[in-house]
Amino acid sequence: MAKFQSLKEAVAENLRDGDTIAFEGFTHLIPQAAAHEVIRQGIKDLTLIRMTPDIIYDQMIGMGLVKKVIFSYAGNPGVGLLRRMRDAIENSWPRPIETEEHSHAAMANAYEAGAAGLPCAVFRGYRGAGLKEVNPSIRSITCPFTGEELAAVPAHRPDVAVIHAQKANRRGDVLVEGIIGVQKEAVLASKRSVVTVEEIVEDFDDLHPNLCVLPHWTVSSIARVPGGAHPSYTHGYYDRDNAAYLEWDKISADRDLFTAWMRENVLGAGPEVFATRVKGL
């Protein structure tokens, strides 16, 4: 049953050292404010799952909170590389990290299998691909009906899913719309979930019946954080801050610059700053 909490309480109650956590949002609705709260609370030794690790995992890795990343595209979308993640992989700074690399298809299938309560995902993939030579989690299975060999990967079963959404109603039902990514699957695959929202409304009576809604009994904690996806965007609220993504390329290129930026903008700030960051977007 969804509880309405402050972001600080929601993160403290649901996330623990050593957890496996999926922060999701496919370019859109990235739970940036929640990731910053995790960094402020110093929750560590995390195994992070995410299709496109993006700036939030670059920040968490650079702050030394991450033990392992399970991912399918380690880029700053539209800009280039993730420099903190690269530094950790290439130079073990600030600590070595393990990686488990997949394709997008495998990750999406693994979330869906997790949501469906299955032990593994089966799909037609990885044919001729080098990843199956270097990732022991990529196996194969033979179709008992046709004999076709198919790829199999373990289902994602995170301890916690963290997502950002447009709105919740008073009961705690959550609406996600626009590019919906894998958020529904990530929440349903996880034991617990933290959802940040732009606003809380009385009810969802005026919604179209087929919209993507997570019923309140599938969500653990909801925190209202306007602007909480910045520099990602929230469809219907504010646009993507492309300049911030370009800027991140410079900040993340240098360890000292990165550390100073994190101290000022994350450790020394709170979730309320996100509302000001999206003004004018």
Next chain:
Amino acid sequence: MANLSDFTPNEMMTIAAARALSNDDVCFVGIGAPSAACNVARLTHAPDITLIYESGTIGTAPSVLPLSIGDGELCETAVTTVSVPEMFRYWLQGGRISIGFLGAAQLDRFGNINTTVIGDYHKPKVRLPGGGGAPEIATSCQEVFITMKQATRGMVDKIDFYTSFGHGEGGNHRERLGITTKGPTLLITDLAIWKPDPETKEFTVVSMHRGVTRDKLQETCGWKVRFSDRLEETPPPSELELTTLREIQARTERAHGGKKGS
């Protein structure tokens, strides 16, 4: 008004790639040059082409080139937007995509692509972003078009990692792996158009862009270049093509605050 005598090799590459697309195509669009080419095709000879980005947007028609595969305008102008699992399961794996459009950091003569690492996978010299959707785009789309700028650093004799499978070691290697789709059928660079040899599957230059020489093609390519017996010259951009490309790039630059977009 476009200055027709003064187009860049990059503009020629994008326009040549746009020409390869038809009105009936359902195209899975990668970010970068593929996105520009697909939208130029849509705004010129192929108004009904279906453009799909892996963020789940089907039948999208952006007025500016997206900076990422999940920009809001892709969703706002799409016929429908589906979840990412649905995108990869029903639409890509289901065989509904005719053309997959990929870029490459490293490419070999058989259309195998590396966007994962330079050097050893476990001790990389450079860790690149990785494959994203590419491993399955390369095998589930009916055909794959590749576009990249020529350089010996990118077009190499041997790629460091098989991010996505083209024709493997050539010949019938795809068939031997149980892959039923055609794989790379076209490579469009800033200097030429290449097609795989029907038997060996090695990329062969079939058309050189205006002003390009055989020597220039070889200097910028890390393998020994083969030329078709019937080598053509790529027709230069038309006024409509060049104006359309420059206008969408100018709109993109204004919208993204200086960044040219993809």
